[in-house]
Amino acid sequence: MHFSFKSSHAVLPRLLVLAVAAMLQACGGGSGGEALPSVGSASTGGASAQASLGAKIFNDMSLSASGRQSCASCHAAETGHAGANSLAAQMGGAMLDLQGGRSSPSMRYLSSNKPFQIAADGTPSGGFFWDGRANSLQDQAAKPFLNPREMANLDAADLARRLAKASYADELRRMFGEDIFSRPDEALARVALLLQTFQMESAEFRPFSSKFDQVLRGQATLNEQELRGLALFNAKDKGNCAACHPSAKGRDGAFPMFTDFTYDNLGVPRNSALSQNNDPTFYDLGLCARDGGDLTAKPELCGKFKVPSLRNVALRKVFFHNGGFTSLKEVLNFYVTRDTNPERWYSRGADGTLNKFDDLPAAYKANVNISEGPYNRKPGEQPALSDAEIDDVLAFLGTLSDGYKK
Structure with a gap:
C-alpha cells in the first residue's frame, strides 16, 4: 500500500x-577554502609502510576460511565502504553460505569516533559496530577474522597460518620479527593495528x-x-x-x-x-x-x-x-x-x-x-x-x- x-x-x-x-x-x-582539522583531513603525504601493508591485508581474500572474502568484500569503496550489494546481511563462513546478522555499516570517517561510553544522564555514545562493542578501529578490525559467519578462521593460529602464506608474509616478518607467525595472538593484534593504520592514514576513508x-x-x-x-x-x-x-x-x-x-x-x-x-x-x-x-x-x-x-x-x-x-x-x-x-x-x-x-x-x-x-x-x-x-x-x-x- x-x-x-x-x-x-x-x-x-x-x-x-x-x-x-x-x-x-x-x-x-x-x-x-577552509583547512580541515587534522582528525578529518585526507592524508597528503605518502602512505607509511604500515598503512601500505594494511591496505594489502584489507583486500586479501586468502585470509578467510572460504578464500573468497576480504574486508573489502563487505566494505566496498563504491558504496562509501558499506555493503556492496542489497543483501540484508553479507554471506560468510567457511563455505560462504552463512548469513550475518546485521548489515555492513560504512567504514568511512570512523577516525573521529570515540570509545563507547555512557554519560551521567544515561546517554550511550561512541564505540564501533552497530552495538558499540569495539572501542577502537584496531579492536573492530580484529573481530571479523574469527567470526564464524564472516571470515571464519577457527582461531588466531588458523589466521597466522594463512598470513604465513600471504604474498606479503616477508614484510610482516621484517616488521614484527621472524617468529611472528608462531605468536598467533600477537599476529592477530598486529594485523588489526595495520588495518587501523591504513584507515587512519588513507584518504579514501576520509576524503x-x-x-x-x-x-x-x-x-x-x-x-x-x-x-x-x-x-x-x-x-x-x-x-x-x-x-x-x-x-x-x-x-x-x-x-x-x-x-x-x-x-x-x-x-x-x-x-x-x-x-x-x-x-x-x-x-x-x-x-x-x-x-x-x-x-x-x-x-x-x-x-x-x-x-x-x-x-x-x-x-x-x-x-x-x-x-x-x-x-x-x-x-x-x-x-x-x-x-x-x-x-x-x-x-x-x-x-x-x-x-x-x-x-x-x-x-x-x-x-x-x-x-x-x-x-x-x-x-x-x-x-x-x-x-x-x-x-x-x-x-x-x-x-x-x-x-x-x-
Missing part, C-alpha cells in the same frame, strides 16, 4: 531557505570530497532544491534529521560528521530476509544484548543501535542495522509515516491486530523513540514531510556523497 501526500513548498518559509543559504555563505573559507564539503569551503553552492532539502533536514518541525545527524561545523571548525555518535531505538520493522528472524522468538536487541553481556542490566538500552553517519548515505544499498530497507526514499517515508500510517510498515497478528514495532518483544517497545519529531505524531495526522519535500531532502543527502566534481 502506498500513500501519496500533496506537495507544498510554501509550507517551508522561503526566509528559512534564505537563512540556510546565508549560513553556508558565512561558512566559506575564502577562495582557497571530505562531497559537494557539501565544497560548499563549506566556499567552492560550490547548493541549488534551490538542495537548499530546501537542507532547511527541511534541519527544521525541528519538519525532518528534524539534524537532531541526531548534525549538519553544522563544530566549534573548532571541524566539518560535520552527520552523526552525534549516540544510539537510538527507531522501531525499525522486522526483516524477513534475515535468516535469524526465521525463529519468531529471536529478537536482535542491540546494546543490551551485545557480546560480553556488559549491558544486560540496562533494559532501557534494549533495541538501541548506533546512529550512523549520513555521509555517503545516497551510495548505500541497504539501510538500518537489519538491512530492512533498500531505498533511501523508502527510509524517509518510514521516518515520517511510521506513526501516522503504521499499517504501512508493520505485520499483523493472526487475529488481524497490528503489531507495531514488530521487531521488539513487548517488554521493550516502550524504548522506541516517540518523543522527537517526526516520530511524535498520531495515526491519521499529516506526515511531517510531503512527497515533494522528501525529494528535496533526498537531493540534499545526495550532496554528502564523496567524489563530487563540478
Whole structure:
C-alpha cells in the first residue's frame, strides 16, 4: 500500500531557505577554502609502510576460511565502504553460505569516533559496530577474522597460518620479527593495528570530497532544491534529521560528521530476509544484548543501535542495522509515516491486530523513540514531510556523497 501526500513548498518559509543559504555563505573559507582539522583531513603525504601493508591485508581474500572474502568484500569503496550489494546481511563462513546478522555499516570517517561510553544522564555514545562493542578501529578490525559467519578462521593460529602464506608474509616478518607467525595472538593484534593504520592514514576513508564539503569551503553552492532539502533536514518541525545527524561545523571548525555518535531505538520493522528472524522468538536487541553481556542490566538500552553517519548515505544499498530497507526514499517515508500510517510498515497478528514495532518483544517497545519529531505524531495526522519535500531532502543527502566534481 502506498500513500501519496500533496506537495507544498510554501509550507517551508522561503526566509528559512534564505537563512540556510546565508549560513553556508558565512561558512566559506575564502577562495582557497577552509583547512580541515587534522582528525578529518585526507592524508597528503605518502602512505607509511604500515598503512601500505594494511591496505594489502584489507583486500586479501586468502585470509578467510572460504578464500573468497576480504574486508573489502563487505566494505566496498563504491558504496562509501558499506555493503556492496542489497543483501540484508553479507554471506560468510567457511563455505560462504552463512548469513550475518546485521548489515555492513560504512567504514568511512570512523577516525573521529570515540570509545563507547555512557554519560551521567544515561546517554550511550561512541564505540564501533552497530552495538558499540569495539572501542577502537584496531579492536573492530580484529573481530571479523574469527567470526564464524564472516571470515571464519577457527582461531588466531588458523589466521597466522594463512598470513604465513600471504604474498606479503616477508614484510610482516621484517616488521614484527621472524617468529611472528608462531605468536598467533600477537599476529592477530598486529594485523588489526595495520588495518587501523591504513584507515587512519588513507584518504579514501576520509576524503571530505562531497559537494557539501565544497560548499563549506566556499567552492560550490547548493541549488534551490538542495537548499530546501537542507532547511527541511534541519527544521525541528519538519525532518528534524539534524537532531541526531548534525549538519553544522563544530566549534573548532571541524566539518560535520552527520552523526552525534549516540544510539537510538527507531522501531525499525522486522526483516524477513534475515535468516535469524526465521525463529519468531529471536529478537536482535542491540546494546543490551551485545557480546560480553556488559549491558544486560540496562533494559532501557534494549533495541538501541548506533546512529550512523549520513555521509555517503545516497551510495548505500541497504539501510538500518537489519538491512530492512533498500531505498533511501523508502527510509524517509518510514521516518515520517511510521506513526501516522503504521499499517504501512508493520505485520499483523493472526487475529488481524497490528503489531507495531514488530521487531521488539513487548517488554521493550516502550524504548522506541516517540518523543522527537517526526516520530511524535498520531495515526491519521499529516506526515511531517510531503512527497515533494522528501525529494528535496533526498537531493540534499545526495550532496554528502564523496567524489563530487563540478
